[in-house]
Amino acid sequence: xxxxxxxxxxxxLAGTLAFSQxxxxxxxxxxxxxxxxxxxxxxxxxxxxxxxxxxQQQAEVSPEVFAKILPFLQQFVQDxxxxxxxxxxxxxxxxxxxxxxxxxxxxxxxxxxFDTADADFQSNQEKFLxxxxxxxxxxxxxxxxxxxxxxxxxxRQILTSVQNPNRGGQ
Numbered sequence: 001x002x003x004x005x006x007x008x009x010x011x012x013l014a015g016t017l018a019f020s021q022x023x024x025x026x027x028x029x030x031x032x033x034x035x036x037x038x039x040x041x042x043x044x045x046x047x048x049x050x051x052x053x054x055x056q057q058q059a060e061v062s063p064e065v066f067a068k069i070l071p072f073l074q075q076f077v078q079d080x081x082x083x084x085x086x087x088x089x090x091x092x093x094x095x096x097x098x099x100x101x102x103x104x105x106x107x108x109x110x111x112x113x114f115d116t117a118d119a120d121f122q123s124n125q126e127k128f129l130x131x132x133x134x135x136x137x138x139x140x141x142x143x144x145x146x147x148x149x150x151x152x153x154x155x156r157q158i159l160t161s162v163q164n165p166n167r168g169g170q
Contacts, residue, residue: 040081047155048077058147059140069132076128083124087117 051073056066090113097110133141 040085044077044081047081048074050155051077051151054151055144055147058150059136059143061136061140065135068135072128072131076124079124080121083117083120087114087121090114090117 052070055061055069055073056063061069090110094107094110094114097107102110129141129144132144136144
């Protein structure tokens with residue numbers, strides 16, 4: 001039963017993402033995005049929906065406590081998307097710099113950009129936990145951390161399968 005409850009939001013997420021790829025009008029910067037790219041806002045809403053649908057159950061928090069946590073959760077997901085996008089861009093630029101044989105000064109700047117995004121990613125996580133932990137007991141805090149790892153892994157799998165639909169069952 002728990003697997004069914006966990007799977008349902010994931011199926012909804014995958015369906016939402018797949019549907020949005022076909023139905024959403026192309027953004028103004030469509031030339032910069034791959035043809036099958038899912039708009040960032042759709043992805044962000046789907047991820048937030050997943051967290052909202054699973055957080056309360058997985059961390060075993062009351063509706064009252066969850067209502068206090070929800071604004072922090074929304075901000076966490078929003079900031080995480082911005083930081084992840086910046087981190088991915090920095091990583092891609094770092095790779096390109098290596099391939100182009102960029103100068104040491106250029107590489108140092110690219111390394112700094114990547115390291116800054118990485119630090120911001122960790123800082124966002126710490127900020128979220130420092131806001132939420134006081135609302136939870138030790139068991140709930142532990143469950144939250146396990147849930148976050150599980151959710152991150154599952155989201156990665158879903159996004160990979162949606163972005164690479166031709167890869168089969170991989």
